[in-house]
Amino acid sequence: MALLNELAKKKEGLVNGHRLCPGCTHSVIMRQVLAAADTDKYDIVVAAATGCFEVSSGLYPYTSWNIPWIHNAFENAASTISGVEAMYRLWKKKGRTDKDVRFIALASDGGTYDIGLQALSGAIERGHRFLYICNDNNAYQNTGNQRSSATPFGASTTTSPNGTVLQGKSQPKKDIMSVLEGHHMQYLAQASPSNWRDLMNKVKKALDVNGPTYLNVIEPCTTGWGFPQHKSIEIAQLAVDTCVWPLYEIEEGRVKINYKPKNKLPVEEYLKPQKRFAHLFKKGNEHLIEEFQKQTDRHWEWLLKREESGVSY
């Protein structure tokens, strides 16, 4: 990979002036993604789902995008990019372009885990060549922090609020990586903007695959999760170091964990700085933190076993 000072000089695909919240990691992730793309070799076209990032970067009569970008609706980033990519194949076939163009579909967890899951599954099965990136901010943040199937256990959201009887979301987070792995695509991975070099390596690798690929990225949300604006990357790092958000990739079915914390931190370290988990620390709710730890450990140990087995598909 190019040196950091070289990357810093690269022409930006996403420029400043967008309206994301201060401390939002959407733009941080996207700049890492576009810095990783080998734009000397190929051009990038993006299809975005409705969401925070979309409304903040494509507000008529302005745009923050220096690369071709299309927004269609909430649930159809994957089917939209299918159409774009099909037209590209046609252009190639008929010699209307000699350019190498690669495609990225962009959504958050609402547009991926929930309302957009069918479109995503269909697009992967059809084998379109595109990288689907889910910036997972654990809830429907654009409409004001309502629970999604990506909301972790115990988190208080506006539709799974902490109250006198209920203590936040009672179900565990959906394991979207496992759901998508069942499509037996060549490459899917999970990354974090805190570990930017790892994220960029994964983007580069995914964009070189001649088929569908998927990247699940943790996208700490200062507004919805309730932490100070300057802590976003720190929160992402804590998710990684507690193994709440393991960094791993699945290549042809083989799991590789890219980062194993030397000192695996207890989940409290990740939960404590976030207001959405504040109620878990109230007297009498200790069992909820224990449950959170149990779910985290179970997944981490399962991943370790899968890696150890070396099984591929």
Next chain:
Amino acid sequence: MGKKVALTGNEAAAHAIRQINPDVVAAFPITPSTPIPQNVAQFIADGKMDTELVTVESEHSAMSACVGAAAAGGRVMTATSANGYALMWEILYIASGSRLPIVMAVAARALSAPLNIHGDHSDIMGGRDTGWIQLVAENSQETYDNLIQAIKIAENKDVMTPALGAFDGFNISHAIEIWELEDDNKVKEFVGEYTPLYPLLNTKEPVTHGAWAPPDWYFEHKMNQLEGLLNAKDVVVKVGKEFGSAFGREYGLYEAYKMDDAEYVIVAMGSVCGTTKDVVDSLRENGVKAGLLKVRLFRPFPYKELADALSSAKAIAVLDRVSPAGAQGGALFTEIRSALYDANNRPPVINYTYGLGGRDTQPQHINSVYDKLKTIAETGKVDKQFDCLNLRGTWG
């Protein structure tokens, strides 16, 4: 040279798509339009067209992929019916609001519940305000001709609006008729090449498609879009004439069948017009001044031209193949009646719903409508503004 063929309405639509040879077709099967993507897939498999076919997992994704492909820069077509059309509904607005000239064949069908796979206009009438141009065919020939013309209408620079060519499910989609299949090259020459205005795939000049518009811009966007849709009216006439010179079948906004001195007039759309023409013929033989005004362009609705065409009528019956769903009458009725408000001649207008869910409409039913119109013209009295044709029991 064209040749006479005996094929179904779906095959007529599929042959139009083959000859147009769009860059991308994204479609999902649904009765009764399923044979369209099937035929297209076979044409591609046999090397008779080189379209990229995207076999999506739903109609929602079909229209979403069409939007992506059209924005990417090229000619895009699809086909659907009924619930599939309803599932597209959200994206139909996005296609028209994004000014993407997608062309869709719709084998018009009843909407659930109860589940019914047969023909009526519930789907396209439900979507009449989605901002699409809507052309309605009477038979297979018109199905074929309309889709070919729809390409030129939708892609006209003053229009840039998606268009659908509708034809009645089963009555047309599955009926074998004899129609004229034109020469491939002549159709290709007629539709010409399409040059997209702002292709997403032109990475040298990056464009943002689908930016959102706040209250200080949304209104202007929608009125600009409306202008494009309204411009389609003149373009429909222009393209209809061009089609006439190229293939010998000229089209306009409507067809006036024995309307010159018609006193008793039925206004209708779709396959029922064929039955109605037969009834008009026999009534005329008996000296009854019956006529049919067949609406071809439903959106944009040519209200002035249609009101003018009704200037000799003494009584009018509008046939709707859709439930009024709580309105004063069916969609065509309310449009026609409103159009007549500004006309010099304002005869009584009654409304019938017919043919829901594939219910047969026979000459005897159409005859009963003309009988009713005669009575209304003689007495000047309308006892029932809304009624049903061939419904068990009586309505109201």
